[in-house]
Amino acid sequence: MHRTLWWTAAALVALAGPAAAQRNGDGAAKKLYCWNENGSKVCGDALPATAVDSARTEISARSGLATGRVDRALSADERAAAAARAEAERQAALAAEAQKRRELAMVESYASEAELRRAYEHRLSLSQGTLQSSRMAVTGLRQSLLSLLRRAGEAELMGKPVAKPLGDNIRTQHAELQRQQRLLTDHQREAAEVQGEFADTLARYRALKISAADAAAGGNGG
Known part of the structure; x- marks a missing residue:
């Protein structure tokens, strides 16, 4: 069928006549269904098995007006994706609730900023x-390596070969210096993270204290 949705539904209502306005045996108002089939809008008073999973519009046989819409059934992949989104949202809600509890506990645990600062002093x-x-x-390590390199340089200036133990020691010291430099970078990042966490916590603590004070003032005023 190639009629538009409105004209098809209207025609079905007209053809059904007074019978379409009656209620069925279990007391529910009779419905018409319109769905897309092979690129065409199809309407009928019964939904065939081939259209059960299709998106469809439900229309009142009495008024000819749309009363609802049913989306198409999701595929297995879509259901899995929807379940994953729902689980992610649930986990996010749980995390937000846990964060709220931690913040409330923080406000109750520390009577002042000084107490909060003392709690962070050990980590800082x-x-x-x-x-x-x-x-x-x-x-x-840098100073030690420079000393070794100076000795190797002096030997070369005197036309002597760099002794194998000295060369091995230079390579070992250089590798250890590189390792310690990487550790230093990690420790700098960790120290900055602790400082940043403390600053964020302190700012949040102040905001929560202000909110608590405003709530208490509002309650007293009421």
Whole structure:
């Protein structure tokens, strides 16, 4: 059939006549269904098995007006994707709720910013101490390597070959210096992360304290 949805539905209502306005045996109002089949709009008072999974519009046989729409059935891949989205949303909601509980506990646990700062002092001090130790290790290795290279250079200037133990030591020190430099980079990042976390926590703590104070003031005023 190649009629438009409206004209097809109207024709069915007209053909059905008074009978279409009657209710069926179980008391429900009779419906017409319109769906797409091979590129054409098809309407009928019964839904064939081939159209059960298709998107369709439900129309009142009495008024000829659309009363609802049913989307097509999802494929297995679409159902899996929808389930994955739903699970991701559920996990996000759980994470948000857990974060809210942690923030409320933080406000209740620390009476002042000073107490919150003291709670972070150990982590801040530990990260700074690790960073300082890493810097000292890099400085010491660099100085040691320079000394070894100076000895090798002096030997070459005197026309002597660089002794194998000295060359091996230079390579070993250089590899260790590179390793310590990578560690230093990691420790710098970790220290910055702790500092950033503390700054974010402190800002959030202040905001929550203000909100709590405003809520208390509003409650007292009421």
